[in-house]
Amino acid sequence: MSGEKQFISGDEAVALAVKQAKPHVIAAYPITPQTIVVERLADYVEEGELESKYMYVESEHSALSALFGASGVGARTFTATSSQGLLYMAECLHFTSGGRYPIVMMNANRSLALPWSIFGDQRDSLSQRDAGWIQLYVENVQEAYDSIFHAYRIAEDPRVMTPVMVNLDGFILTHTYELLETLPQEQADAFIPYADYANCIKFDEENPMNIAITGGPLLNMEFRFQQQRAMNDALKVIEETDKAFGELTGRTYGGGLVEAYRCEDAEVVLLSLGSLCGTIHVVVDEYRKAGKKVGLLKLRSFRPFPVDKVAEALSGARAVGVVEKDISFGYEGAVYSEVNSALIKKGLCPLTRNYVGGLGGRNFSKEDICGMFDDLLEGAPADSVQFVNLRGDIDYGNEC
Amino acid sequence: MNRPKMNPPQAGGKMKLPVGPNAPGGYLMDVSSGMRVFRPVIDQEKCVHCLRCFLVCPDGTIDKSGEQLEIDYDYCKGCGICAHECKVKAIEMIMEGDA
Numbered sequence: 001m002s003g004e005k006q007f008i009s010g011d012e013a014v015a016l017a018v019k020q021a022k023p024h025v026i027a028a029y030p031i032t033p034q035t036i037v038v039e040r041l042a043d044y045v046e047e048g049e050l051e052s053k054y055m056y057v058e059s060e061h062s063a064l065s066a067l068f069g070a071s072g073v074g075a076r077t078f079t080a081t082s083s084q085g086l087l088y089m090a091e092c093l094h095f096t097s098g099g100r101y102p103i104v105m106m107n108a109n110r111s112l113a114l115p116w117s118i119f120g121d122q123r124d125s126l127s128q129r130d131a132g133w134i135q136l137y138v139e140n141v142q143e144a145y146d147s148i149f150h151a152y153r154i155a156e157d158p159r160v161m162t163p164v165m166v167n168l169d170g171f172i173l174t175h176t177y178e179l180l181e182t183l184p185q186e187q188a189d190a191f192i193p194y195a196d197y198a199n200c201i202k203f204d205e206e207n208p209m210n211i212a213i214t215g216g217p218l219l220n221m222e223f224r225f226q227q228q229r230a231m232n233d234a235l236k237v238i239e240e241t242d243k244a245f246g247e248l249t250g251r252t253y254g255g256g257l258v259e260a261y262r263c264e265d266a267e268v269v270l271l272s273l274g275s276l277c278g279t280i281h282v283v284v285d286e287y288r289k290a291g292k293k294v295g296l297l298k299l300r301s302f303r304p305f306p307v308d309k310v311a312e313a314l315s316g317a318r319a320v321g322v323v324e325k326d327i328s329f330g331y332e333g334a335v336y337s338e339v340n341s342a343l344i345k346k347g348l349c350p351l352t353r354n355y356v357g358g359l360g361g362r363n364f365s366k367e368d369i370c371g372m373f374d375d376l377l378e379g380a381p382a383d384s385v386q387f388v389n390l391r392g393d394i395d396y397g398n399e400c
Numbered sequence: 401m402n403r404p405k406m407n408p409p410q411a412g413g414k415m416k417l418p419v420g421p422n423a424p425g426g427y428l429m430d431v432s433s434g435m436r437v438f439r440p441v442i443d444q445e446k447c448v449h450c451l452r453c454f455l456v457c458p459d460g461t462i463d464k465s466g467e468q469l470e471i472d473y474d475y476c477k478g479c480g481i482c483a484h485e486c487k488v489k490a491i492e493m494i495m496e497g498d499a
């Protein structure tokens with residue numbers, strides 16, 4: 001059975017998917033460009049279409065704290081945020097992943113201050129790499145919608161019990177309207193049936209339980225080891241989830257972890273994440289028509305990082321470019337480091353280059369992507385980190 | 401000693417960790433005594449069970465649930481107040497390592 005078709009924005013698609021996932025508790029604070037998600041959810045609750053406790057909190061820190069408690073007693077939960085809001089949650093990100101609470105959050109990828117910008121880049125979520133959350137990045141509105149269902153199934157799996165962040169590029173995805181095929185409600189219910197969580201604690205006077213106990217030198221490491229194992233298990237669960245969703249809807253995302261496009265015999269591959277993959281996809285087709293062997297590797301899961309899948313897809317490539325809207329100052333883009341590490345672990349050493357761009361919302365054009373492919377096909381720039389589309393009319397003072 | 405602890409695990413068995421740091425209520429979860437230099441040792445022959453040490457111990461580490469008083473060395477910081485206050489001098493402070 002296929003669903004209805006709707007012309008809908010990324011934010012609206014996320015809200016619709018969340019409505020169908022029927023969380024018991026929603027706590028969120030509005031922030032551009034996520035606002036429409038929480039507005040729509042508030043509408044659904046107000047109009048009685050969604051039976052959920054909607055908590056109007058005074059901050060993102062409170063939003064995630066509220067869900068920490070709700071999830072602790074077994075409630076299915078949802079929140080959404082962006083940029084500064086995600087950073088304001090930072091403390092609670094660790095609380096909730098350490099507590100193994102299967103919270104699902106949508107994050108609208110947006111630049112971080114300063115300089116202030118409401119436009120998109122991925123420095124917000126990538127900077128939270130070590131917060132213990134599963135991080136998925138989506139390419140289009142359909143994938144954003146579908147990934148909410150994936151997220152609940154992955155997070156609540158007894159082997160995983162780890163919160164999931166679904167990342168949408170701010171404005172480019174959150175505010176762009178695309179045709180969406182919805183999931184019939186019966187299928188949604190069957191795909192993510194709610195059951196008591198593996199660590200769910202109910203009030204029981206006979207057997208009182210403590211939530212969030214202390215764990216110093218004696219037990220801290222063991223709980224961390226448990227988290228690491230759960231994250232590694234999540235690699236398998238993400239793949240199983242993509243397969244099960246594909247059987248239900250016919251829509252798969254390359255196996256869940258990465259989506260390789262024309263990589264099999266590619267000499268040069270660009271790896272990226274999020275909406276930019278759509279543009280690269282188009283360029284790959286054009287270059288292939290011209291007889292140039294290029295491919296795209298879309299990284300869907302940043303944490304857990306799919307070392308095997310990345311290395312497998314890149315094993316035949318002569319050169320690999322990592323395109324990301326992120327920079328870790330003093331080194332390189334965070335994704336680039338991860339990709340290099342994965343390659344070297346598998347004994348692969350193609351030439352790699354890092355293309356950093358799109359910061360603060362600057363556009364990546366098709367021509368920019370062509371430039372990267374041309375670079376890598378014809379040799380490569382000397383510096384490993386390239387700032388793409390940097391303005392040429394700026395005097396930075398001393399040249400060094 | 402009637403002090404329920406998650407540690408150490410039951411002899412011969414392995415402790416089963418919960419999913420995430422949650423645990424049955426009323427358990428002591430961690431130890432805090434690594435900083436102790438002098439260890440109080442009770443001479444049970446001299447002890448008259450007056451419970452003065454029990455009352456003055458700032459960390460509540462003296463257990464009176466058994467016939468004899470016992471000190472919970474997982475939590476005793478070695479402050480020596482019990483030895484100082486003991487009227488029958490039944491508690492001796494001994495250097496860790498010599499104890």
